Amino acid sequence: MSVVAPLRALLFDVFGTVVDWRGGVVREARSIATVDDSFDWGDLADRWRTEGYLVPIGEIVGGTRDYEDVEVLLGRTLARLVGEAGLRVATDDLERLAGAWRRLDPWPDAVRGLTRLKQRFVVGPLSNGSFALLTEMAKRAGLPWDCIISTELFGSYKPDPATYRGAVALLGLQPGEVILVAAHRGDLRAAAACGLRTAYVPRPLEWGPAGPSPEPPDAEVDVVAADFEELAERLEAGDPTP
C-alpha cells in the first residue's frame, strides 16, 4: 500500500512561466530608450536573458563563479550589450531599463489561474529573482502569492538542490506535499530529484513568436497543463494521483 501525502503547496518558476520577460523587456526598452525604430530589442532581450542571467547563474550553481545578486548580474550585462550595439542610452535610462524585470506582465491566464489555485493550496514563487524584485513584481502585476520565496533566501540559485529543499522546509512541509510548476524541464528535473512533484506548463511564446518550440515533457512529470487555468482544473480533479 502506498501512502501519498496530499498536495499542500504550489511553487512557481517565475521568469517565462508566470511572466513574459521578453515582451516586458521589449516594451520597456521601446518606452525608455530613444533609438532607431529598426533596432531589434527582441534580440537584445534574448541575449540579455542568456548572457546576463542563464549563463552566470549556471556558473554560480556549478561552482565556477562567486554568488552575486541577480540584478547586479543583469545590470552589468545590459550595460555591455547596449555598448556593443553602439546604442547611446543615458545612464538614468539604463538604470530604469535594468529594472524592467520588476515590471514584467503575467501571461494572460496567470492571475486568474493563481487566484483559483490559491483557494485550495498555498501558492508562491520559487524564483531566481531577488526577494525585492519578486515582491515589487507581484504588487504591480496583481499576482496573489501567499508568500514570496526567492532563492536569495538560500544564498544560491536554482537548480541548486538547496533551493528546492530550503523552500519546502520554510513551508514546514514534506517534499511530496509540494509541486513545482515550471515551463523549463531542467528546473522540473532538479525539483523531482529533491522529491517534489512537478507540473509542466509550456510557454510557446517565451522566446518570442519566432522562438523555438517548447520541449516535450519528460515522462516523469506528474501533471502537464497548457496554462494555469487548466492546471487548476487538473489539480481540482485530483491530479497528480498516486
Place this chain on the structure above:
Amino acid sequence: MSVVAPLRALLFDVFGTVVDWRGGVVREARSIATVDDSFDWGDLADRWRTEGYLVPIGEIVGGTRDYEDVEVLLGRTLARLVGEAGLRVATDDLERLAGAWRRLDPWPDAVRGLTRLKQRFVVGPLSNGSFALLTEMAKRAGLPWDCIISTELFGSYKPDPATYRGAVALLGLQPGEVILVAAHRGDLRAAAACGLRTAYVPRPLEWGPAGPSPEPPDAEVDVVAADFEELAERLEAGDPTP
C-alpha cells in the same frame, strides 16, 4: 535642508499587534480540551505566552540560550503547563492546541486597515513566528500581506538588530523608507535604533479585559494610532513628516 526618504514599506509585529493571541488560544483550548469549565484558560494562555515565548526568546537574543524554532519552544512549554495544571489532555489534542498560534484571529480593524495600507505601501509581517506559521495564519485570516518576513530567515528573533536590518535589506530599501508597526515599545525602540521609522498601535486587550493598560508611547515614536484604519488615515495624510 533635510531630505527624508518617502515611506515605502510597513512591517508589522504580529502577535498582539495584528492578531489576538490570547483570545485565539482560549477559543481553541475550549474547543479542543474537554476539561472542567471553571479552568482558567486565559491564565494558561498568559503563562504560555510568557514562559514559552517571551522568556526563551529573550534568552536567545541575549545569547544565553541556543536558537530553537518558536513552535518547538511553544509546544514544550504547553506540555509542561498542562501537566503542572493536572489537566489530562490527549497527545493528539495537545498537538492540535500547540498549533493554535497558526489560527489566531486578527483584531477587528486589521484586515480592513491592511487592505487600505496595501494600496500605497508594501505591507508585510516582521514577526518571531515561523515562516510557515505566518503563511498559514495569513491564508486563514485573510491578511493581505505582500510578502512574509519571519525572523527565522535571519536565524534569530526580534529584538536582535539583525532582524530589522535583514528585513530592510530583503526589501531592497533604506531603513528610513520602512516603518515598523507594533503594540510593544521594546520592539519599536529596537527598530528605531536600526534607523527604521516607528508607529505605535496600542492594543489594550492583548492580555485580556483585566490585563495591564498599554504603555504610553515613547516621545520618539513617529506615529501613534488607535488602530490600523487610523494608521492608514495618518499615513495618507503625510505622517510621519520630516
